Amino acid sequence: MLDIKLIRDNPDVVRRALADRGGRSLPDFENVLAKDKEWRTAVVDLDQLRAKRNTNAQAVGQLKSQKKDATSLLKEMDGLKAELKEKEEIERRLIQETESLLLVLPNRPDASVPLGKTPADNKVVREVNVKPSFSFTAKDHQDLGVALGILDFDMATKLSGARFSLYKGAGARLERALANFMLDLHTKEHGYTEVAPPYLVTTKTMTNTGQLPKFADELYKCQDEDLYLIPTSEVALANLVQESVIEGSLLPMAVTALTPCFRREAGTYGKDTRGLIRNHQFDKVELVRFCKIEDSLSELEKITGHAEEVLKRLELPYRVLALCTGDMGFSSAKTYDLEVWMPGEKTWREISSCSTCGDFQARRMNFKINRNGKKEFGCTLNGSGLAVGRTLAAVLENYQQADGSINIPKVLQPYVGTDKISAQG
RNA sequence: GGAGGGGUCGCAUAGUGGCCGAGUGCGGCGGUUUGCUAAACCGCUAUACGGUGUAAAGCCGUAUCGAGGGUUCGAAUCCCUCCCCCUCCGCCA
Numbered sequence: 001m002l003d004i005k006l007i008r009d010n011p012d013v014v015r016r017a018l019a020d021r022g023g024r025s026l027p028d029f030e031n032v033l034a035k036d037k038e039w040r041t042a043v044v045d046l047d048q049l050r051a052k053r054n055t056n057a058q059a060v061g062q063l064k065s066q067k068k069d070a071t072s073l074l075k076e077m078d079g080l081k082a083e084l085k086e087k088e089e090i091e092r093r094l095i096q097e098t099e100s101l102l103l104v105l106p107n108r109p110d111a112s113v114p115l116g117k118t119p120a121d122n123k124v125v126r127e128v129n130v131k132p133s134f135s136f137t138a139k140d141h142q143d144l145g146v147a148l149g150i151l152d153f154d155m156a157t158k159l160s161g162a163r164f165s166l167y168k169g170a171g172a173r174l175e176r177a178l179a180n181f182m183l184d185l186h187t188k189e190h191g192y193t194e195v196a197p198p199y200l201v202t203t204k205t206m207t208n209t210g211q212l213p214k215f216a217d218e219l220y221k222c223q224d225e226d227l228y229l230i231p232t233s234e235v236a237l238a239n240l241v242q243e244s245v246i247e248g249s250l251l252p253m254a255v256t257a258l259t260p261c262f263r264r265e266a267g268t269y270g271k272d273t274r275g276l277i278r279n280h281q282f283d284k285v286e287l288v289r290f291c292k293i294e295d296s297l298s299e300l301e302k303i304t305g306h307a308e309e310v311l312k313r314l315e316l317p318y319r320v321l322a323l324c325t326g327d328m329g330f331s332s333a334k335t336y337d338l339e340v341w342m343p344g345e346k347t348w349r350e351i352s353s354c355s356t357c358g359d360f361q362a363r364r365m366n367f368k369i370n371r372n373g374k375k376e377f378g379c380t381l382n383g384s385g386l387a388v389g390r391t392l393a394a395v396l397e398n399y400q401q402a403d404g405s406i407n408i409p410k411v412l413q414p415y416v417g418t419d420k421i422s423a424q425g
Numbered sequence: 426g427g428a429g430g431g432g433u434c435g436c437a438u439a440g441u442g443g444c445c446g447a448g449u450g451c452g453g454c455g456g457u458u459u460g461c462u463a464a465a466c467c468g469c470u471a472u473a474c475g476g477u478g479u480a481a482a483g484c485c486g487u488a489u490c491g492a493g494g495g496u497u498c499g500a501a502u503c504c505c506u507c508c509c510c511c512u513c514c515g516c517c518a
Contacts, residue, residue, distance in 0.1 A: 039475095040475070040476090043474080043475055043476095043487080044475065044476065044486090046487080047474095047475065047476085047486055047487045047488090048486080048487090050486085050487060050488085051485095051486060051487070053498080053499085054487090054499085056498070056499090057443080057497095057498050057499040058443075058498095058499080059498090060443085060498045060499070061443040061444090061498085061499065062443085064443090064498095065443080065444095070498080073498075074498055076498095077498045077499090078498085080498090081497095081498080373454095375472090
């Protein structure tokens with residue numbers, strides 16, 4: 001959530017920031033400004049009425065205890081009461097309207113974010129590892145996996161419909177191996193604490209991280225209860241500090257979790273329909289960090305580095321993109337995407353997205369830091385470390401052999417228990 | 426799912442319509458005392474919002490006793506709805 005005081009005092013700064021992001025939220029922004037002004041007028045009025053009621057009520061009490069007559073005061077209070085009721089309703093409505101508008105305004109981009117409108121305006125920061133070259137025509141991961149008998153999309157479709165996947169045998173084992181490898185790396189070497197959070201969370205929790213109220217379309221919701229399936233464990237992890245004050249000396253804090261992620265992918269029909277790339281359910285190892293606001297950018301470099309380390313050790317070719325102002329997610333102040341090279345598809349695929357949200361989520365969830373008695377909003381960061389399904393797809397495509405078998409990357413061999421996956425009988 | 430009990434200022438508790446934004450104890454902070462420490466004693470001890478001011482403070486007002494409504498001149502206290510915790514029963518991995 002944007003700071004209402006900043007909006008009030010420097011509307012041009014915020015207006016500029018929202019315009020940089022594409023300008024779609026500018027009408028809402030102007031409404032916030034207007035509503036807030038209305039609210040402030042209303043609240044001054046209301047507080048005065050309340051003050052009067054309070055002193056009068058006290059006076060009535062005094063008169064009664066002295067057995068004196070209070071009828072004239074009581075009569076005055078009659079009118080006051082009606083007026084109060086009416087104005088309280090107006091104030092309540094105004095604050096609600098302002099709040100709900102404020103909740104749909106996206107974060108402001110950091111000054112270092114490249115200006116731009118579309119993904120074409122994103123900047124490649126670096127490219128790491130060389131793309132493999134094949135003496136044969138590289139297949140994509142779906143063809144490879146199905147032929148090997150380790151992926152079964154037909155069965156997944158029977159069970160659950162389009163955009164679901166099913167891993168079998170060495171495939172399931174490889175999926176689990178990747179997740180374990182990632183978790184071990186982050187917990188043992190990068191200092192993250194592993195968390196096993198709930199996969200179902202409340203409306204409030206979803207609102208805190210920015211999924212709601214604006215992106216309800218993307219979420220699976222339980223029919224009979226106020227619970228949503230998490231689209232990423234970021235939701236559960238970032239909310240670990242909701243409504244809390246953390247000692248500044250304990251920061252930065254880092255948590256990680258392996259969870260399934262559930263996404264409706266509404267409006268993406270016909271896009272990325274093959275394989276593991278865009279599923280309704282996929283596993284992801286998520287990284288979340290909490291820090292002081294001034295460490296926002298340096299922490300972003302750290303978390304991005306932690307995600308990159310997975311790709312480095314798997315020896316997969318990837319590149320790092322600095323997303324432009326127009327392509328960033330709702331809550332983000334600055335985002336790096338990691339894209340892995342997919343030889344079968346001959347394309348770069350997003351495999352991680354690392355963002356600092358500044359104090360945007362902290363304000364929504366009331367996460368504060370105590371610094372020598374002074375309390376201020378904290379900073380939250382999140383990054384995929386990594387999406388497991390897409391990583392598996394990348395391993396299949398990059399490590400494929402002429403005979404359709406898959407060599408297992410060195411670091412994974414202890415986890416998989418073999419150095420090669422061949423067709424299963 | 427059924428029955429009952431409970432949620433008050435960091436913690437523990439007091440408080441059944443006005444003297445309660447809220448007492449007491451512990452903890453914490455500051456001070457007196459002291460060679461140092463401890464003890465004792467004294468003082469302080471929430472947050473948010475608005476107005477005013479703006480370097481900061483201050484001052485004024487409002488709100489907050491799990492959340493939201495309501496009753497009342499006046500609500501921590503009475504009523505309604507919801508959330509959470511505990512005990513017992515049922516069910517269950």
